[in-house]
Amino acid sequence: MLHQLYTALDLTTVLTFLLVLIVSYLIWNYFFTVQRVNIPGPAPWPLVGNLPHIAGTRDVGKRLLEFRKKYGDMVLLRFGPQPILVCFGYKLVREVLLVNGEQTKFRPSWMYLIKKFFPKMTGIFFSDGKTWSDGRKFTIVALKDFGVGKKTIDERIHEEVQYLVDEFSKNPEKPVDVFKVFPMATSNIISNIIFGSRFNYDDEEFKEILYHIYFIFKSTTLVAPENFFPMIDKLKPWNTSTQVAGHLAAVRTYVRSRVDKQRDSFDPNNIRNFIDLYLEQEGKPDSKISEDFLFQAIVDIYQAGTDTTAISLVWCMLHMLKYPEVQKKCRDEVMKVIGDGRFPTSKDKISLPYVMATIREVQRLAAVAPVATPHALLEDTYIDGKLVPKHTVILCHLMSVLYDPTVWQEPEKFRPERFLGEKGELIKPEAFCPFSMGPRTCIGQQLASNEVFLFFTSFLQRFNFTKVNKDDFLSTNGEQTD
Numbered sequence: 001m002l003h004q005l006y007t008a009l010d011l012t013t014v015l016t017f018l019l020v021l022i023v024s025y026l027i028w029n030y031f032f033t034v035q036r037v038n039i040p041g042p043a044p045w046p047l048v049g050n051l052p053h054i055a056g057t058r059d060v061g062k063r064l065l066e067f068r069k070k071y072g073d074m075v076l077l078r079f080g081p082q083p084i085l086v087c088f089g090y091k092l093v094r095e096v097l098l099v100n101g102e103q104t105k106f107r108p109s110w111m112y113l114i115k116k117f118f119p120k121m122t123g124i125f126f127s128d129g130k131t132w133s134d135g136r137k138f139t140i141v142a143l144k145d146f147g148v149g150k151k152t153i154d155e156r157i158h159e160e161v162q163y164l165v166d167e168f169s170k171n172p173e174k175p176v177d178v179f180k181v182f183p184m185a186t187s188n189i190i191s192n193i194i195f196g197s198r199f200n201y202d203d204e205e206f207k208e209i210l211y212h213i214y215f216i217f218k219s220t221t222l223v224a225p226e227n228f229f230p231m232i233d234k235l236k237p238w239n240t241s242t243q244v245a246g247h248l249a250a251v252r253t254y255v256r257s258r259v260d261k262q263r264d265s266f267d268p269n270n271i272r273n274f275i276d277l278y279l280e281q282e283g284k285p286d287s288k289i290s291e292d293f294l295f296q297a298i299v300d301i302y303q304a305g306t307d308t309t310a311i312s313l314v315w316c317m318l319h320m321l322k323y324p325e326v327q328k329k330c331r332d333e334v335m336k337v338i339g340d341g342r343f344p345t346s347k348d349k350i351s352l353p354y355v356m357a358t359i360r361e362v363q364r365l366a367a368v369a370p371v372a373t374p375h376a377l378l379e380d381t382y383i384d385g386k387l388v389p390k391h392t393v394i395l396c397h398l399m400s401v402l403y404d405p406t407v408w409q410e411p412e413k414f415r416p417e418r419f420l421g422e423k424g425e426l427i428k429p430e431a432f433c434p435f436s437m438g439p440r441t442c443i444g445q446q447l448a449s450n451e452v453f454l455f456f457t458s459f460l461q462r463f464n465f466t467k468v469n470k471d472d473f474l475s476t477n478g479e480q481t482d
């Protein structure tokens, strides 16, 4: 009997069966998802969908804008069999992230690489449900002043500002590579919050940890073909998931060693840092966070909080070089309100509306995160009157909101005054969303905004920024990096 079955299942039969299965799936998929969704987009290729339209594109944000020109504010793409809805402009992005926030607050956790790298689905970025909401609340509290010990966030930032100012002052004639030192400074603020101490800029262990985290971050991109064709990962001799597993293991070992070291000196009456907050709950039956959460949250916070903030600072410097009259106005305000006898504090923000308006205008134009982290639908949902099926991934194009001409007059122009009201007071239009909107909005918004403010104003107190050659043309045409 068994022998007869084996004979019947020869290679041709198996292949034919597989072929029929694939074709049936494609037909089913086409009629039940592509057809029933009435949203325009470039025609998908068989099997690979629109991946060839994106493959090799360095700046995905800009590529997506080209689709918008052709198809409008809602564009449907397919990466392999996965439908991807791209949304543009203030009105639509608001509807997706704010009005339908409860439906769109999920992450595409079924994606192959996400499942593979983070099987426990913990941390903040890629978790959902209770793990996400508990973890998010815990981390938001931890990032606030009272959450992490006696040193205030301002003091932790001041410490780093001082190191950076010293670095700048060491050799005034020598150029400083801000793309190197700014990320060191911003990741040190994260280190200070998490471990209670900073690293020297040339500390090899520190550089190594940052590299591991960078590697994990760059591998979790949605457009990786492995997400849609997991076979690729299995067939590649040096597959991404094995490499990422190595980097994750290295970070885990490091974090564990720091936790163990800190356990000996832990005092519940003196919470010093993020790790102490974890130790305070460790082993308790009502503890809301696990060791897995701690580890993943640390990776998330370093990933999310280092380059974003550092690049925002680079953009501030660039605009000050390009617009010396704005630099002068900012410095005059800083000198009038704070002078040069003390460090600025985050409480000074309220008294420095022009400086704050300038920072906001830089953040609007820089659009450091041009597209929000992918969101996902767990149920069929109507968006702009159109049915979007469950399990669609949603990409919200934040840059298109920050440059939306229906909100911002002459959006390409650098004009800090647009963030000032009639009486010179600071204003924040809802469309100002470099940190996204809705339930998944960035949890580091306050920290990042304090960091940029304190670095920026401290630099203005001490330095005058000028171009080396006054005729140099400084381009503000950003390009997406890793």
Ligand code: HEM
Residues within 6 Å of the ligand: 124, 125, 126, 136, 143, 300, 301, 304, 305, 306, 308, 309, 312, 368, 369, 371, 372, 373, 374, 434, 435, 436, 437, 439, 440, 441, 442, 443, 444, 445, 447, 448
């Ligand atoms: C200028 C600096 C920053 C910018 C422009 C920025 C922007 C963003 C954006 C656009 C998102 C995606 C929101 C969404 O999915 O809709 C996000 C998420 C997130 N950011 Fe930031 N961010 C910055 C700094 C930081 C800092 C300093 C931290 C940590 C201390 C941080 C932690 C996070 C986390 C954990 C998430 C995930 C939130 C969640 O999934 O619930 N970010 N950020």
